[in-house]
Amino acid sequence: MSTSTLPLPTPPSPPHNRQPSSHLSLSGPPPNTLDEPPMALQTPSIRSRLSRLCQDGHLHVARQVFDTLPRPSTVLWNTIMIGFICNSLPCEALWFYSRMRSATFIKCDSYTYSSVLKACADTQLLRIGKAVHCHVIRSNINASRIVYNSLLNMYSTCLASTVVSQFSDVDLVRRVFDTMKKRDVVSWNTIISWFVKTERIAEAVVHFRLMLRMGIKPTAVSFVNVLPAVSGICDYELGNVLYGMLIKFGGGYVDDLFAISSAIVMYSEMGYVDLARKIFDGCLDRNVEVWNSMIGGYMQNNCFMEALNLFIDALTSEHMMLDDVSYISALNTVSQLQQFCMGKQLHAHVLKNPKALSVTVLNAVIVMYSRCNCIRDSFKVFDGMIEKDVVSWNTMITALVQNGLDEEGLMLVYEMQKQGFKIDAVTVTALLSSAANIRSVAIGKQTHAYVVRHGIEFQGMDSYLIDMYAKSGLIKKSQILFGEGNDLTRDQATWNAMISGNVQNGLIEEAFVVLRQMLESNMFPNAVTIASILPACSQKGSMGLGKQLHCFAIRHSLGCNVFVGSALVDMYSKLGAIASAEKVFSAAGTESGVTYTNMILGYGQHGMGTKALSLFSEMQRAGLRPDAITFIAILSACSYVGLVDEGLRIFHSMEEKYGIKPSIEHYACVIDMLGRDCCLEEAVEMAEKLGDEGCAIQAWGSILTACRTHRRHELAKIVAKKLLHMESRQSKNGYRVLLSHIYADEGNWETADKVRKDMRERGQRKEVGHSWIEVSGHISYFVSKDLKHQQVEDIYGMLETLVADREYVDDSPLLTDG
Template identity: 60%
Template sequence: MAFSALPLPLSTPSPSTQTSIANPPEHLSSSALPLPKLKTPTIRSRLSKLCQEGQPLLARQLFDTLPRPTTVLWNTIIIGFICNNMPNEALLFYAQMKASSPHIKSDSYTYSSTLKACADTRNFKMGKALHCHVLRCLPNPSRIVCNSLLNMYSACYTDFDYSGYDLVRRVFDTMRKRNVVAWNTLVSWYVKTERYAEAVKQFTMMMRMRITPSAVSFVNVFPALSAMGDYKNANVLYGMLLRLGDEYVKDLFAVSSATFMYGELGCLDYARKIFDHCLERNTEIWNTMIGAYVQNNLPIEAISLFFQAVKSEQAILDEVTFLSALTACSQLQQLELAGQLHAFIIKHLRVMPVILQNATIVMYSRCNSVEMSFKIFHKMPERDVVSWNTMVSAFVQNGLDDEALMLVSEMQKQQFMIDSVTVTALLSASSNLRNLDIGKQTHAYLIRHGIQFEGMESYLIDMYAKSGSVRIAERIFKTEYTHDRDQATWNSMIAGYTQNGLTEEAFVVFRQMLEQNLIPNAVTLASILPACNPVGNIDMGKQLHAFSIRQYLDQNVFVGTALIDVYSKCGAITNAENVFTGTHEKNSVTYTTMILGYGQHGMGESSLFVSLNAEIWHCT
């Protein structure tokens, strides 16, 4: 924060005052005069200047030479420490003030500044103590003190349970007069605690109270609208910002926040229009727009904008810029581009931070170059737990499950703690290897260390089912309350039954899922369709096919492949052929399934034709 952002208790001395001290009348001899006693404004301005020059400790030394410093001078040093990012020193200095000078009375500037230090250090205990001081010493605290209390509680209170007694709201309600700063803090507080509807409600209430919002008001409320997916009110509030004039429209924080909001809402055209109309873009605005493209799976647009940023004289590329570019390249899965981007980042940064090296490992892994991923991992001078997890996951995703298990063993030898990400990779590797022993050991580790993560049950069910222990998978599935099961858990159990030939049980779970008003997705259909094969249930296959068409899932490559397999094995090769022809996106499994279907029905020429097509399209 700039030094001028905090209120100073006194203005700087006038030039006439300085002249009278520095230049005594000529008729008086300098030797006859005693050294002039410095007045408080002069001392304060000297202390302020030292703090502004980044020398608060030197200012403190000068302060310590003063016999009886006033409240104004104590405040000056406290503010100086805060503005030089030394909030702990500010709190210690305030404590010294109360201990060594009990006759000195704290004023509004003392409390507001010290509360700012509490907010910066997240010192909730000290902040509450200061609040008590304020209540005892200031019967009618000024607006600046109340705003500082709001800021302190909103900064510190998120780590505590606010559901029963919201101190931020309590302080706000006791304020007699609230300005836009107080309303902004309240809205920001509700956004920070993920009470988005309440944040929008308070912003609306502020408008009804005829308080003109500042640019910060919009910066605070836009994330609430994006989190709620409230496209309509997003347009209304952004339109309001436009009507308030250039000061708001050109505010870089407002531009960045609006771009982020529309990006989160999936309105990339609006986000890009705001970006294009901003002539003076800072790094954050470039990063927000590139990140919006990445988040919405538009890697080509993200990379294109990244190269525009590289050529722009305004843009200063930072770690976030490169992280978005690496993620976009991972989505594109183009090895040549990955190599070029990697080389550019090395040239630009010389030393890559760990977070970018981790992202580079992911990028090469997604580009099917796990060797390059491991090369980067092996050469890393420092690795964090994310580095290890990233490399383990890269091995699993590329079918190198044994290597993943060995790397986890090495990870433990290096004293890195196994977390939920490691466990996820271990369970996937165990499933792929059908290794029940490793799976059970991992499950036991989860229980011993109390590790819980989203989707844990589905990973365990999948591992046990693929390892042939479908009844253990069944017990895990049934221990969960029905309403607590997510779609991934239902899908894993259906797939587990199908893979183990328990088709009736698979259909029972599928019907239970429908009874819970859960709409099957592509994974559900790809899991249940193979259950039609052993019993030759072509009618059920047709019903599922019709459902996939209604839900626009028939073009999914996994659903299409499963439908081809069902129709082929149930004797309806013409239906299989129609599905194959109508599926726009095909992979090697799709072609193989169709070729096998033709072979099973003695249609060798058709099988050969499809095989040749597969070679032409590089799908074999």
């Protein structure tokens, strides 16, 4: 926090032999004494009149009075200019300065330049600010500290959004500060605040120490500026020293609520939330800033219930008017806890309190309902908003995309543009995520082109583009985008996106190459990196690599991360090590529904349906709300082991109990479950309701497989005809081999050969299944009739020996005498 005060000029002190009168007496002047001359009434000066008019907000009257003056002085020009600024009209102040510059009979002084620089800061017009700086230099006036402080404030305000790396060559704020011959506490406060804004935390602390060595006593603002720097370098001892200094300075410091608020934030960000609470409890006269800081401190330390309870205390506190930040913090807390009922109560309170019914608060309500899996309620709030800003549109679009309603999100982007709102960086991230989710190359490319045409740049943009192209099947395009960067431009998200993209496209070796390059570039892997590379181990069939990554995660305190734990459970399950998956799940705790979902899926894949159902019940008892993916996992588990009744009960509970509308994927799981249990008529009836879109083809494929299993050949032919029609419409193949097997099973070899011949003419080939084994860290892959393996002769020799031994064992009697 920096200050750049612009005091309104006050009239000069009256002569010593006169006293200004603030009122006129109706009885006339007091009687004169013999020794005193008669006193004349003091009339207000033109400057004091203009100042009063400006202070009262009557700028138009002040302008009219000013325009009647033949040759107004510099002081009068300054008075009007400062009046514009104090009434939040900085653009008019700049215009007035331009008019003053064009007047030949007037000269600017320090107050003039200080005022106009403040106007430049308010409008963030850096170019005009630089021009005024040139005017100061050319004017040959002896610039006072107020001008230099105004220059510091102007540059720090206008350059606040500049990328930090751009200050390595030229730092205009630092240059102005270094040229100052005399600096006061305002100058030091501004430079310290500037270093904190530009994330040069260590320099902020160094300059605070220099200020003390120069004998300049810090103000409360000094502590407000430097305490965030201490939390940035996480120096607990220094924080204690500064807080002790704040207390030692006494009344004007320890009673400053903004300084107290900064101390609460400092300790909270360093993880000492108990100390922050002690400071909060010791503050008797709390303002809304202090309450918000403590609530935010609890949220930063994942103490969401404590944050919510403190918000309730603030609501019941007398003479406390909460602001938008208070309600947004409470709504974010409810979002993290996914407490839908509490969220509805809080929403009702917001509706009853007109002062809290701002656009920003309603935006937070939209997010709250979205995170509580109540996207319909989110849209009701959005649709009912009388006033919407670009954040409202972006919030709703992002909520739709995050809840799997990608097409609805895209339609809302179109409507957003029709309403005259421009697409910004947040909209672009939602568009790219949506394009990646629905695997739409067209939408992804259009968004990429829009970004390039309009020069939109934001942190992490490359990672979104790489992820979108990778998920859309254009992994080469992702690799080109990744290759265009270098170690300086690639952030952690970009590396992670490239690793994940390679894994998703089956490029396992390339994924590990990128991981190795990442380590060589001194970019340390985080939890997302480990969670992205672990699926490669199960695809590669390498338990050894998976265990190495697991050990790496434990050594670097990443093993307890929710995403890492979920990925480990999934990896061990797919590699057949279900016991290891259970150990990881037990160590991970019960805080994440994702971990539960992966463990349920693992049990299902290993035929442990009873355990899967038990874990599903345990998840609900733990207060975790199952989502759509959890239901796919439990329905798949029921399908694998034939638990039809339990599966149907869970399927019907989705919408009745949890308000989740079943998707085609859920129906496909139920159809597969019915098919496995020979309930083929019910399966066909359900499949016919799905239409021909999306995963419906998988559902019919499950029925065809069940028809072969249960030897329902006539029904299989009807299902096959339906499948072939759907394949031709969606340009997909894959069920002709199964159809040829069905014809072969019933002895119809001629038709089976015809199907195979038709596949060859179409250039279709069955994907060859393979198996693998890992020996001493080396993985060997095998396919049927494989002749390419390096040890093929030894393998077939051993196979012949095993077959001969098996024949001997089969011919031996099971029981022998003696």
